[in-house]
Amino acid sequence: MKKNILSFASLCFVVSCSLTSPQTPDKNYNYVIDDAADPHAIVEDGTVYVYPTHDQWKRKFYAFSSRDLVNWQRHGPILDFKDISWLPTKKRPWAPGMIQKDGKYYFYYSAGPMPSYIGVAVSDSPIGRFKDSGAALVKDQNQHKDPAQRQGRRFEAIDPMAYHDPVSGKYYLYTGGSAGSTLRVFELNDDMVSIKREINVETPQNFTEGAFIHYHNGMYHFTYSHGRFNKDSYSIYYSTSKTPVGPWTYRGNLMKSDDKFKGPGHHSIIKNSKTDKWYIVYHRWENVEGKGPYRKPGNPRKTAIEEMFYDENGLIKPIPMTAKGVGKVTF
Template sequence: MRLFLPLILLISPLTANPVMDGADPHAAVVGRTFWMYPTEPHSREPIFAAYRSADLRSWRREGTILDLDKIPWVKADGAPYHGAWAPALAEKKGKFYFYYSVGPQNPTPSRIGVAVGTSPAGPFTDSGKPLLTGGDGFEAIDPMVFTDPATGKSWFYAGGSAGAKLRVFEMADDMVSFKREVDIEQPKNFTEGVFMHVKGKTYYLSYSHGKWNDSTYSVHYCTAPSPTGPWEYRGEILGSDDKHQGPGHHSFVEDLVTRQWYIVYHRWETGRKDPPYRGGRKIAVEKVDYDLKGLIKPITMTDGRQR
C-alpha cells in the first residue's frame, strides 16, 4: 500500500518553532515567496515535495515534485531500497534546478541527481543520469549550488558524512553537468550539509559538524573572499542546548523586503543528550544577525512565536 501525506499542512500562522516535521531543509526565496525542500518526514516512499510560505512560519505543502521510483537510473545499482534526502534548489535564467541525494551509501555508493523545471513548485524532469557518484572514501551527498552574483558563475558543493570530504565544482552552462572540479582546502570541522551564501563582499561557507543523530551535531562556518576560498574558520554558531539537540543541516535565506537573514535547520525537541531520541526531527527558523565586522553572531534556538 502506498502512503501519502496530505497536500496541505495545517499549521497555524500564530505558531512557530518548530514549524513542521522533517529534516535537511533547503530554503530559497523566489520573488516574495519562501520555498523549502526538506527530507520528507514519515514517508516510506523515496519522494521529494515543495513547501511554500509567505512568512517562514506557516507552510503549505505543494505536493510531490519528484519520485525516485519513476527515475530509471536510480534502480540501476540493484539496491533493494533507495532513500531520498538532502535536496537543494538553484535558479538560473528562468529555470529551476533540483539537486538531490540518493541512497543507500552502503553497499552501493550514494549518488546525486539533478532535475529541471520551470517553477519552484515543479514538476521537475530528471536529467537522465547521476550528476555525481560516491566512491574511494567520498560520499556523494548533500548537494548545494550557489550562483555568484558578482560573476554569474555557479558552484556545486557536496560531500561529507563518513568520508567528511567536501568537493567543489564549477557548473557548466546547462546546470546539469560540470565544467571542472576545483581543488580546495578542507574546511576545519567539516562533516556534511554544506551551504554557501554571500553578504556584501564576504562569502560564508557553513556546514554541519559532529554526528547527525546525537547532541554533537552543530553548525560551524568559515568566511572567504570567493566562493572557493581560502577559508578562514570562524567557529560554531548553532549548537545543542538544554531543550533541543542536534541542530544542523541548515540553509540561509534573506527576506528581500526587510533584508533580514534567517537560518532554517532541523533539531530534536528534547533535553536528553544521549540518543536514541523519541520522535523525529523538527524544522525550525531563527533570525541571523551579523556584527560590525560581518561575522555571524551566535544563534539561540527559540520556541513558539517570535517577533
C-alpha cells in the same frame, strides 16, 4: 538560490494540499514543519519554498511554501524515485538543494545510502513536477571495503548545494560529507545538469556535511554541519573566505545543542529583501534528553527558523535556538 539561498502533512491525493500549521510562535515551541530535516529554502516573489528530507515519505520529495513563515502548504510529490530509470532500487531521497536560473528550477538531490549519488531534475516551477536529467551528476568515491582497492580521498556523494556567485557569475555545486567528511566543489556547465570541472578545495575545520554558502558585505560565508545527525554533538560551524572556493578562515561554532533543543544542523540561509533581515532555516530534535542517539518513534526532526545577525566586523553572530521563533514574517 537565487534570490538566494533558503518543511505535516497528512497524505493528499492531489498534487498540492493546503496545510495550516497548528504550531504558532506564541506556544512553547517554534518549529514550522514536522518530520522535515535538511531544509533547503529559497525566496521567490514573496514566497518562501522549503525542500526537506522526510522520514515518512519514502523515495519521494515534497516541497513546502509559505508567505508568512507560519502557514505552510505542501506540494507534491515533486520528484518520485520510481520515475528515475538510472537510479538503483532501494535508494532513499536525502538532503536536496534548489536553484533558479533563467526561469528554470534545478533540483539537486542525494540518493542513498552508500553508495550514494547526486542527481538533478528540472522544472518550470519551484513546486514541480520535476523531470530528472537522466544520469547521476556525482557518485561516491573510494568506498571499497578493501583499502588496497581505494585510491585517493574517501568521499560520499550527499548534501548538494548549488550556488550562483554574484561576483563572477559562475555556478558552483558544493557537496560531500559524512563518510570521509570531505568537501568537493564543482563548477557547473551552463546547462546546470552537467559538470564543467572540479575545483580543488580544502575541507574546512570541523566540516562533516551540509555545506551552505552565501555572500554578504564583500565576504563569502561558508556554513556547515559537524557531528552525527542523531546526537547532541550535531551542530553548525562557520568559515569565511574572499573567494567562493576558499582558502577558508575558521570562525567557530554558530549553533549547538542546549537544555531544550538538540542537534541543530543541515541548514540554509535566506534574506528578506523588504527588510534586509536574514534568517537561518534548520532542523533540530525536540523533546529528547541526553547525548543520543535520538530515534524516538513519533518524534522526528523538525524544521525551525531563527533570525540571524552580523557583528560589527560583518561576521555571523552565534545563533541561539528559541522557542519563540520569528513569528509571522512577510517577504
